[in-house]
Amino acid sequence: MPRRWLNPTAIAAGVLLLAVLVMAVVAPIVWSEKADAVDTDQILQGSSAEHWAGTDSLGRDIFARVLVATGLSVSLALAATAIGISVGIVLGTAPMLFGTSPAGVRAGRLVTAFVNILVAFPGLLLALFFAVVFGVGATGALLAIGFASAPSFARLVHTLVAGIAERDYIAAARIAGVGRVRLLVRHVLPNIAEPLVVNATMAAGGALLSFAGLSFLGLGVQIPSYDWGRMLGEGLGGIYVHPSAALAPGIAVIVAGLAFNLFGEALARAVGLRNPSARPHRTPVAPAVSTSDGAAVLAVEGLRVSYGAVTPVRGISFAVGRGESVGVVGESGSGKSLTALAVARLIEEPGHVSADRLEFQGEDLRQPKRAHRKLLGTSLAMVFQDPMTSLNPTQRIGRQLAEVAEQHQGLNRRSAWARAVDRLRAVRVPDPARRAKQLPHEFSGGMRQRAMIGMGLMGTPALVIADEPTTALDVTTQKSVLELLRELREREAVALLLISHDVTVVRQVCDRVLVMYAGRIVEELPAASLTTAARHPYTRALVAAVPDMDTPRDRPLATIAGRPADPAALPEGCAFAPRCPLADERCAREDPPMVAGVACWKAGAVIAPDLQKRSEAAS
Amino acid sequence: MSVLDFDRVTVTFGRHTVVRDVSLAVPEGAVVGLVGGSGCGKSTLARAAAGLVPLAGGRITVDGGSPRGRISMVFQDPYSSLDPRMRIGATLAEALPRRTPDRKSEVARLLDLVDLAPDRARMYPHQLSGGQRQRVAIARALAGDPDVIIADEITSALDVSIQGTVLNLIRELHRRMRLTVLFISHNLAVVRYVSDTIAVMQEGRIVEHGPADDVLSAPEHPYTRELLEAVTP
Incomplete structure (x- = not known):
């Protein structure tokens, strides 16, 4: 350049x-x-x-x-x-x-x-x-x-x-x-x-x-x-x-x-270093108009994340209720991780976040305030994909956990350490008193992820945001970490926002699923009806594309034709239209609004087998 | 008759034994799935077969002879398996046998095999999507007309929507060309979908090996049962 x-x-x-x-x-x-x-x-x-x-x-x-x-x-x-x-x-x-x-x-x-x-x-x-x-x-x-x-x-x-x-x-x-x-x-x-x-x-x-x-x-x-x-x-x-x-x-x-x-x-x-080229102009944030409804831990309306002229998250709205578990699925580039980062206020320059409403625990997060740091530090926990890079390799696990309590809850060294051990026990790390003294490399991948979750539980979180928490783990460990998340939700009444590209993972843990495509939520439905009652053709394709233990082996897998939408060059109408077997002229022309949990002109229409076939050949 | 044969293969890294005394036969025209957790030694076994890792013991043979030049491999990460400075055509041509008369049409044929347009030959890897790159990697693996193809976690770095197309391609190629494939993955559902027989590996050993249906419906080893439990909700 x-x-x-x-x-x-x-x-x-x-x-x-x-x-x-x-x-x-x-x-x-x-x-x-x-x-x-x-x-x-x-x-x-x-x-x-x-x-x-x-x-x-x-x-x-x-x-x-x-x-x-x-x-x-x-x-x-x-x-x-x-x-x-x-x-x-x-x-x-x-x-x-x-x-x-x-x-x-x-x-x-x-x-x-x-x-x-x-x-x-x-x-x-x-x-x-x-x-x-x-x-x-x-x-x-x-x-x-x-x-x-x-x-x-x-x-x-x-x-x-x-x-x-x-x-x-x-x-x-x-x-x-x-x-x-x-x-x-x-x-x-x-x-x-x-x-x-x-x-x-x-x-x-x-x-x-x-x-x-x-x-x-x-x-x-x-x-x-x-x-x-x-x-x-x-x-x-x-x-x-x-x-x-x-x-x-x-x-x-x-x-x-x-x-x-x-x-x-x-x-x-x-x-080597690529300088960020364009600085986005800061648009003034509109004053909060909504009344906070007490039931929601997190309420998001019209959330947008932009990098210069490109807007990977294009105005999404959702809420997470107290103790509820919500999954976000989509392909890479759908904006699901950016959504999580935006909620946790972790988007950095040159990224720019705007929203009509962004409330966590009833607190408006859009105004930058010092108080938010404490609120986010104690009430919001974030778990990332790679536990190896999210832990400091030179510090004992227990120390890293204790630091959180010292910082945000003002505990002294001794009681912070005691809390760290207790939290490691809560995330089912065996022999927590001994393990707390170990360094991250002495932990296996699954154990490190548990420690990360334990770090999130040092405060009294109301919401855990987990971004692909099991993608780097073995299937056997994956299951136990998911079970842990599920168990914590019930025991500690924590709400969970689970982001994953894997429909099966989301189905195992969540009550409700948001399906994202090209920076928009295209469908919102109960996790239980993902396989049976999905109405958006993208959701259905996503579910069908993943082989499970019952997939017939003599038939080709369903696939999604074409490439994921490029946020820099979105089509005029529905972003999924170019890949959709059902798309017609209207889909290409008009962007469908979210109606009754699905954003699609053809919601629920039957996908004929020959159309499915065509989409395979085209990929 | 078996094409690829591992006979009591042991691989060590320094003092660590990564693969212990593994015997495994991949019959001609079959897809053998190899599953196991990370660090169980399945990738090391693959690299040993491809001659990338020296053996500490045992023998690997293809048709009873040296495996040299008769095995090709498809890797996990389509972003690191293609030279970023080389056009797709050059990457494929490099893998062709020395005395290929018409290299250009051969490259076009390979691209066609994996459902890519012939004009992709002029492109660089960064101009392709992850799924397309993985197709190129599969085309390269087919270029040398190998007896055996080793596919090492070829879908784990891909989005689920693209994973399906790559799996379909492998199945289709297998059906059409009677390819012999050693298909390695940690994902039991994926392995089940493409394999005739399944071998389960744990801590450097093969703990169970048999026809896919038998292994999945009546697992004998506790580790296989554990793997199965993990994928059935």
Whole structure:
């Protein structure tokens, strides 16, 4: 995306780098003569109109020499970087090329260990060592700096390759009999090129500085050639008399070094971090008009979540009664998770939430208030899909639970811990007093999910929002976690909002089901009648698409034709119309309103078998 | 006659034994389902057959010979199993045997097999949906004309609505081409739908193996019963 490039730093860096590179090519051709012209009448002059940066001990124009030296300085830096990156790629990919045979693995480890040792040495020390080995002079310095930068490149390549090598497409290519070298060239290198180029650009800046350093010390470029480092060294002797002789090459080094580094930074930002581009404008929230009805824990009306111009949740309304269990089902991208996050006030910029009504426990959540934090912290519990990432891996389970009680209920350390143990017992963690002292990695997936639920129960929640709580779990564990949720609901009178793509999961736990499609609720019905009395064609297709233990094996599964709706390009009429076997002209033209629990012009119409068939072929 | 044969296979990672002494036969033209919880070793067994993991003991054979080049695999995550920098056509062509005369028409034939239009060959993976990517992965698995296809959790990363189309495709291909398939999944209902026989794996061992109907209607091992209880509400 070009707009990611358009920030002042990136533009300045690009222009600067381009100028340096053009100068490196052009200057030696244009100003060589002037730079080499010896004028014994003008020895060691200060700056003047004729010689901007003065003259050196042979009366040569220093400014011209600085410009001409750009060529040698920059090309040496680039060549050194090229050496570094080439050697780095060879060393970094060696472990992969050696293969997985025992001998290969051993050789690979040897190379890695060698690289690890080299990385531990400071770069300049290595460069000095190599400079002595390769002899004093430009070639020696080139090899020295090149090889000195190789270890860090090798390390980088090794890490990147290790990340790529685990991808399944590498395994697939290996199974297809693709050789290691081809694997490397075709699959690995193209996929690590971006970070490598970014690092190479910055390394070129570093190499430029190193060259200046070596030449300054007299280990680099030798007479009669000259680069910025040597000029700096020569000029330094008379810095009090003719400061410009040392300052001019010094400034050149800084400018060129900055150009490389800033450009590298800009590149890194362009390929890596994606800046949120459009900030949504905050629309003023309408004053609350509704009276809160005491029965509902959560009342939502006209909830919308938008990211810039895209609105993935398009005005949904529902309520969750005290102790009620409501399921939300839909495909990925239907907006079901965003709905949950919006209710818990967890949507962050650039996302924007608006609603005609958003009440939790009778409290209007739309106005940002500090008090909400406490209310949400104690009365609302959130359980996410992946319990591994939602727990801090370095802290004991009991501590993490206790922290909640300390924060929101003001309990002291000891009683908070006691409550944590009690809550772990409540979620059926065996031997809770001992388990509370363990770290998350000592818990199995199911146990971690229990601990997460237990964390939600540290307060006295009125509502638990569970977003795909069992998707990452085994079937056997899945069942026990669902049973736990069901049991807690009865015992603690907690309402539950369960979000899942799996109709069977929702059916097991919930009283009522909301079916979402393209950011809207398209049907609302009792969970018990999901399989028998669903009226929206989408709900029926969703139910039929999931094989269960009674699905006839001799017939193809029902499927939903086409792709899920793209929230950025919704059709004019019913969003499901393009995939619907029943859709006609009206469906394509007019968006159906929610009437008696279903938003469909054809609600309840019979889907003829041949239409079902057609939808299969089209997918 | 069995095509893919695991004979007392053991796989270890360091000091951990992940697959213990597993013997399993996948007969020609059959779909054998392999179910088990996460970490039971079912995926490791698959990777061992594909030559991605070395064996610590036992033997894996195809038709009595080396499995090398005769097994192909479809992976779980359609987002990580296709090279993002390579066009679909190139990905498929790479998996074709070396001396394929008309690669272009062969790629088109493969895409047609999995119900994708031939112009998809020019696209990159990110231009396809998850279900379409999984179809490409299946087409790639068919490219080398393998004796056995191993499908490792190929529907678990997909939406339920797309899962159905992929399962239908596998069944259809099996019927049409007499494919031999080792179908691995943690979802018993999915395995039941596509498999002729079902093997149940727990903690690195196969604890039960038999015709699908027998295993499901009269499970012998307690773990199989536990799995069955978990899916029947």
